[in-house]
Amino acid sequence: MAVRNIRQMGDEILQKKCKEIKEVTPRIQELIDDMLETMYEANGVGLAAPQVGVLKRLAVVDVGEGPIVLINPRVVETEGEQTGEEACLSVPGKYGIVTRPMHVKVEAWNEHMEHVELEGEELLARAFCHEIEHLDGHMYVERAEDGLHEAVYEEEEE
Ligand code: NI
Secondary structure (H helix, E strand, O other): OOOOOOOOOOOHHHHOOOEOOOOOOHHHHHHHHHHHHHHHHOOOOEEEHHHHOOOEOEEEEOOOOOOEEEEEEEEEEEEOOEEEEEOOOOOOOEEEEEEEOOEEEEEEEOOOOOEEEEEEEOHHHHHHHHHHHHOOOOOHHHOOEOEEEEOOOOOOOO
């Protein structure tokens, strides 16, 4: 496994539409493993393949409940609304206020290419929506209600 370089906003690959995955080849499996490692190393809750320069419909999410692999994901149902802070590993040091559904149902395939239906609430719903949008070349900054704000980080204790 290896940590991959995270593309930053302004990189045109982040504005492109990604292609469907037809099978999990060893190369895709390696990409999944690398994306998880890259997400954890960057303390993110989600990462989409275009963020590491690969135009495939693949994202990983972990909101603290364990890793979720999303292949060819699609939001199939939404309910309610939440407005809150959102950030992205491709836009470090910033956050924005974004309104998302409170609850989403997502259809996807897992790393064994099994069809799965996932439900997410609150942060998980937000993460699903955010990552799936990356696969169509969109970023949360387009939805940020009053622009981007500087994030203030607490100093990490070593
Ligand atoms: Ni993002």
